[in-house]
Amino acid sequence: MSTCTSTEGQVIRCKAAVAWGPGKPLVIEEVEVAPPQAMEVRLKILFTSLCHTDVYFWEAKGQTPVFPRIFGHEAAGIVESVGEGVTELKPGDHVLPVFTGECKECRHCKSEESNMCDLLRINTDRGVMLNDGKSRFSINGKPIYHFVGTSTFSEYTVAHVGCVAKINPEAPLDKVCVLSCGISTGLGATLNVAKPPKGSTVAIFGLGAVGLAAAEGARIAGASRIIGVDLNSNRFEEAKKFGVTEFVNPKDYNKPVQEVLAEITDGGVDRSIECTGSINAMISAFECVHDGWGVAVLVGVPNKDDAFRTHPINVLNEKTLKGTFFGNYKPRTDLPSVVEKYMNKELELEKFITHEVPFSEINKAFEYMLKGEGLRCIIHMGA
Numbered sequence: 049m050s051t052c053t054s055t056e057g058q059v060i061r062c063k064a065a066v067a068w069g070p071g072k073p074l075v076i077e078e079v080e081v082a083p084p085q086a087m088e089v090r091l092k093i094l095f096t097s098l099c100h101t102d103v104y105f106w107e108a109k110g111q112t113p114v115f116p117r118i119f120g121h122e123a124a125g126i127v128e129s130v131g132e133g134v135t136e137l138k139p140g141d142h143v144l145p146v147f148t149g150e151c152k153e154c155r156h157c158k159s160e161e162s163n164m165c166d167l168l169r170i171n172t173d174r175g176v177m178l179n180d181g182k183s184r185f186s187i188n189g190k191p192i193y194h195f196v197g198t199s200t201f202s203e204y205t206v207a208h209v210g211c212v213a214k215i216n217p218e219a220p221l222d223k224v225c226v227l228s229c230g231i232s233t234g235l236g237a238t239l240n241v242a243k244p245p246k247g248s249t250v251a252i253f254g255l256g257a258v259g260l261a262a263a264e265g266a267r268i269a270g271a272s273r274i275i276g277v278d279l280n281s282n283r284f285e286e287a288k289k290f291g292v293t294e295f296v297n298p299k300d301y302n303k304p305v306q307e308v309l310a311e312i313t314d315g316g317v318d319r320s321i322e323c324t325g326s327i328n329a330m331i332s333a334f335e336c337v338h339d340g341w342g343v344a345v346l347v348g349v350p351n352k353d354d355a356f357r358t359h360p361i362n363v364l365n366e367k368t369l370k371g372t373f374f375g376n377y378k379p380r381t382d383l384p385s386v387v388e389k390y391m392n393k394e395l396e397l398e399k400f401i402t403h404e405v406p407f408s409e410i411n412k413a414f415e416y417m418l419k420g421e422g423l424r425c426i427i428h429m430g431a
Contacts, residue, residue, distance in 0.1 A: 056129040056139070057083050060090070064185065064202035065410045066192055068116045070108035073411045074201065079118075079192055081204045082184040084131035088177065089212050090184075091145060095225040096123035096200040097401075097424045098413040100256075101147070105172055105195065106414075114175045117193045118185060120200030121147040122424075124225035127212075134209045136380075142217045144228050144387075146379040147196040149210035163378045168210045170196055178208060198228075201410065203429055213383040216391060223397045224387050226424050229374075231400055232386055233347060234261025234323060236375015239269060242319040242345045246270035251309055251317040252292065253333045254324035255283040257400060257423040258347060260290045262321040267291030268394060275317065277305060277329075289399050298332075306336035313338070320344045327354040334358060339365035346371045400424050 060081045065074035084090045102119045105111065127141040137143070149168025156162040167178070175193025176183050184206040185192035185199065199205045215224065234257070242265075244250050250266040252259050255278040266274045267290065276284060276292040284295040296312075298305040310316045316338030322330050325348030334344040335358060344367070350356075363369075377383060389395035402422030405412045413425040 059083065060128075060204050062203035063407065064118050064192070065120075065407070066116050066187075067106055067119055070113050070115065071106065074119075074414075076408060076410075077187060079202060080186045081202065081206065082186070084129060084134075084184075084206050085177070085179045086132040087134060087209050088131040088179060088206050089134060089137055089143075089209050090128045090130075090204060090206050091125045091143060091212070092128045092204055093123050093125040093145075093200050093202065093429050095125070095222045095429060096120050096427045097226050098122070098417055098427070099229050100417065101229065102195075103414065103417055112173065114173060114193050117175060117195055118199040118202050118205075119195045120202070121145070121196050121198040122226055122228040122230070123198065123200035124221035124228070125200075128204060130209070137209060137212060137214060141214050142219065142221065144213045144215055144224065144383055145198045145200060145205070145207050146211050146213055146228050146383065147198055148374055148379060149197070149208060150378045150380040151210045152380070157378070163376050163382075164373055165210065168197070168208060172196060177206065201427075203407075211379065213380050215384050215387045219387050219391055222426055222428070223401070224390060225426065226397060226400055227383060227386055227390075230258045231261040231397070231424075232377055232383065233372075233375045234258040234321070235265045235386070235395070236377045237321050237323075237345050237347045237372045238262045238265025238319075240376040241370055241372045242321055242343055244269045244271050244319040247272045248318035249273040249275070249313050251275045251277055251320040251333070251336060253277045253320065253322040253329045254348065255280075255287045255292070256323065259321070259323035260287060260400070260423065262323055262347070263287065263290040263292050264395065266319075268389075271319075273313075275309065275313075277309075277332075304332065304335075306332045309336040315339070316342050318342060322346050322348055324348045325350055327351070327356065330356060331358055334367065334369050335362060337367050339367055341366070343368045343370060401426055404428065
């Protein structure tokens with residue numbers, strides 16, 4: 049039986065939300081999407097969601113902007129066609145495109161300890177494909193640039209096969225699309241890196257989507273106390289849905305929050321996960337863990353000039369500091385199992401989805417995020 053599609057090998061014309069400049073509202077345009085080349089896959093995107101990473105690079109603060117560009121990297125869809133050399137995917141497969149990849153050939157991919165692929169590690173500056181250094185998007189012959197190898201704010205997109213995870217075809221794509229970035233990052237930071245024993249005490253610094261996913265991981269792991277730490281007390285009530293049992297707002301105390309946490313946990317928490325990117329929160333997250341066995345995991349991305357400062361005695365007293373990238377998940381190997389956690393009702397995703405909009409109203413998703421309203425907004429590409 050043939051797996052060819054009627055559009056295989058042809059240029060596809062479709063709608064895409066194009067960012068023509070930093071901070072400018074996206075414009076729905078008709079773009080041309082070229083066929084996939086060797087080791088590439090062309091995808092039909094059905095659902096996508098907005099992540100803080102999209103907004104950060106759309107605003108282009110302190111960066112060298114790459115425009116015009118098609119953003120988007122949290123999404124789900126189906127394979128439309130595949131390029132030469134692609135054997136693991138075929139047209140019709142249900143997939144999650146991912147901002148980082150897994151070539152399966154480099155030292156990192158072959159290591160059981162790393163998920164940082166040498167070939168396909170995230171690159172926010174490159175707006176073209178690796179194969180030939182060109183974009184697969186164009187308008188009237190002029191290139192429109194890619195974003196982190198996914199560009200899911202387009203009805204069709206082209207990605208390297210190493211950045212595409214094949215998933216259970218029964219999984220609802222309008223739910224599992226959120227697993228392509230932040231939710232998996234927070235979840236994996238807890239389950240794969242912090243690894244809290246059942247009955248342990250876990251502190252979560254930052255109660256945005258990533259932090260709440262980390263809390264969800266602590267809930268799944270069976271933590272007895274999950275302490276949410278955030279400067280915004282309005283987030284506390286919602287965090288209860290994700291298993292958070294108690295809350296600490298550092299602004300309510302006249303002492304460092306690590307001292308507060310040590311006092312209420314008889315010497316420190318067993319595990320802490322930092323999800324803000326604030327250097328002060330990172331230091332607090334490390335210093336608040338219990339000596340002898342405490343583990344702190346850094347998830348947030350700091351400013352380039354930040355320096356982590358703590359007394360060496362904290363290390364000598366056997367407090368452990370770790371970092372993580374994408375929750376230590378290998379995209380192609382591990383994401384399918386995360387989807388299965390949802391299918392088995394072990395992982396709850398619906399509570400992360402607070403808004404939904406049609407593709408024609410994609411700018412509303414940006415408005416929600418810029419106002420700090422909600423967690424994830426699902427964008428229906430066919431609407």
